[in-house]
Amino acid sequence: MTILEIWLGILQGFRVTALVTLYGLVFAIPFGLVFGVAQYLTTGPARFVVTSIIEFWRSSAVIILLFVFYYALPLAGLALSAMTVSAMVLGLNIGGYASQAVRAGLQALDRGQKEAGHALGLSRSTILLRIELPQALVAMSPTFINQLIQLVKATSLVSLVTLTDMTFRAKEISQIEYDPVPIYTSLLLAYFIVCYPVALFGRWVERRINPAREAYRAV
Amino acid sequence: MTHTDDKPAVQIASLNKWYGAFHVLKEVNLTIPSGSRVVICGPSGSGKSTLIRCLNGLEAYQQGTVTLGTIRLGDNARETALARRQTGMVFQSFNLFPHLSVLSNCTLALRRVLSMPRNEAESLARHFLEKVRIPEQADKYPAQLSGGQQQRVAIARALCMNPRLMLFDEPTSALDPEMVKEVLDVMTGLAHEGMTMICVTHEMGFAREVADQVVFMDQGSIVEQASPLTFFTTPSHPRAQSFLNTLLH
Ligand SMILES: Nc1ncnc2c1ncn2[C@@H]1O[C@H](COP(=O)(O)OP(=O)(O)OP(=O)(O)O)[C@@H](O)[C@H]1O
Numbered sequence: 001m002t003i004l005e006i007w008l009g010i011l012q013g014f015r016v017t018a019l020v021t022l023y024g025l026v027f028a029i030p031f032g033l034v035f036g037v038a039q040y041l042t043t044g045p046a047r048f049v050v051t052s053i054i055e056f057w058r059s060s061a062v063i064i065l066l067f068v069f070y071y072a073l074p075l076a077g078l079a080l081s082a083m084t085v086s087a088m089v090l091g092l093n094i095g096g097y098a099s100q101a102v103r104a105g106l107q108a109l110d111r112g113q114k115e116a117g118h119a120l121g122l123s124r125s126t127i128l129l130r131i132e133l134p135q136a137l138v139a140m141s142p143t144f145i146n147q148l149i150q151l152v153k154a155t156s157l158v159s160l161v162t163l164t165d166m167t168f169r170a171k172e173i174s175q176i177e178y179d180p181v182p183i184y185t186s187l188l189l190a191y192f193i194v195c196y197p198v199a200l201f202g203r204w205v206e207r208r209i210n211p212a213r214e215a216y217r218a219v
Numbered sequence: 220m221t222h223t224d225d226k227p228a229v230q231i232a233s234l235n236k237w238y239g240a241f242h243v244l245k246e247v248n249l250t251i252p253s254g255s256r257v258v259i260c261g262p263s264g265s266g267k268s269t270l271i272r273c274l275n276g277l278e279a280y281q282q283g284t285v286t287l288g289t290i291r292l293g294d295n296a297r298e299t300a301l302a303r304r305q306t307g308m309v310f311q312s313f314n315l316f317p318h319l320s321v322l323s324n325c326t327l328a329l330r331r332v333l334s335m336p337r338n339e340a341e342s343l344a345r346h347f348l349e350k351v352r353i354p355e356q357a358d359k360y361p362a363q364l365s366g367g368q369q370q371r372v373a374i375a376r377a378l379c380m381n382p383r384l385m386l387f388d389e390p391t392s393a394l395d396p397e398m399v400k401e402v403l404d405v406m407t408g409l410a411h412e413g414m415t416m417i418c419v420t421h422e423m424g425f426a427r428e429v430a431d432q433v434v435f436m437d438q439g440s441i442v443e444q445a446s447p448l449t450f451f452t453t454p455s456h457p458r459a460q461s462f463l464n465t466l467l468h
């Protein structure tokens with residue numbers, strides 16, 4: 001097998017890697033936003049419940065969650081597709097991290113922002129949506145980009161639940177062709193090629209939001 | 220219309236507030252007629268900020284009543300929100316929204332609270348920016364302005380909501396000396412137009428020129444309340460005397 005053939009073989013898994021990432025975001029973004037905001041706004045028992053849910057997804061080992069949801073749930077009568085399980089587990093795991101960035105971003109804002117909103121007669125939800133969240137999300141955008149890159153890399157685990165992503169393809173090829181060095185080097189490069197543009201995109205986002213941020217950091 | 224001429228703009232009766240065990244406001248009574256200008260002064264920690272924050276719901280209190288015009292705060296949620304919307308507040312640290320342009324800082328509440336159409340909100344905002352003498356800064360971001368300009372934006376932002384009462388909490392104490400005057404000039408202009416104002420400040424020149432009552436607070440109580448002339452020339456309370464002495468030095 002030539003290097004080109006290895007490459008083309010790995011590339012056949014790209015679609016699955018990309019899909020798990022995208023569907024993962026469909027879980028991660030709403031979870032991170034809703035739970036981050038909920039943790040910020042709640043107190044007492046409600047906060048305990050919110051925190052427990054976040055910690056479950058954030059602190060469990062992804063690989064075990066994949067096995068549990070894919071192999072054990074069907075025994076309880078709930079069979080989810082490998083794609084659904086993968087997107088959900090990886091997405092909610094990253095979403096758990098993202099929720100902490102959302103909460104921290106909100107908590108880091110000056111108390112005066114909320115007070116100025118109240119003094120103008122704005123409702124709590126308007127203050128959150130128009131004043132607090134825009135500032136918190138912008139401040140945390142580098143963290144979100146990091147988490148997106150982590151999500152892409154974490155998709156390599158889905159080969160364990162039978163999805164033919166790039167890692168799965170590499171394993172297949174290395175079983176036919178016992179030559180692990182070029183195969184896994186190619187795989188390494190393949191993830192880099194996917195992740196690097198994301199990192200570049202992150203820098204672009206940061207530059208775009210920077211004029212306004214530079215402006216308000218200056219004082 | 221919630222304020223009528225026969226009703227005082229603000230009536231504070233037997234107001235008491237505690238932070239845990241700390242009694243921060245002690246039996247505060249104060250009546251502020253419509254159209255009057257009250258300056259509150261006193262040593263650091265005497266409760267000045269806490270008192271004016273109680274007037275627009277930024278602080279809760281445990282005993283007593285605050286009545287703005289005809290609305291007693293806390294009686295009825297809808298009316299309390301109305302009274303609060305008709306009370307403008309200017310903070311020591313400006314508290315402009317840094318992610319919004321100067322114009323959007325001014326139009327946000329008009330659009331979201333009063334549901335005013337964009338054009339109308341913007342022309343109203345430009346009118347008040349003109350009034351505080353910075354119409355040309357409308358499209359900048361707050362951080363691109365000097366402190367004095369930012370504080371004038373904060374005043375314009377509050378005026379957009381057509382307040383019956385303006386509260387100022389040390390509006391000039393975060394400013395460099397050369398910018399204090401431009402802010403005080405705007406406030407003096409407002410006073411001459413008949414705006415009811417309560418202002419925590421140690422700018423005694425402003426108090427002398429603009430105030431019709433000076434309220435001196437110490438350790439959570441109002442210990443002296445007098446016209447500026449009386450307060451500055453013959454303060455009766457020894458703590459007011461020593462406070463004025465420290466200000467002069
Ligand atoms: N959130 C709070 N929790 C506990 N104590 C507080 C809190 N806010 C203020 N205090 C205390 O209440 C007292 C009055 O505070 P306040 O800010 O009203 O004083 P002030 O007269 O405005 O002082 P300054 O001139 O320094 O602004 C102070 O002793 C302060 O430490």
Ligand SMILES: [Mg+2]
Pocket residue numbers: 267268269388389
């Ligand atoms: Mg204060």
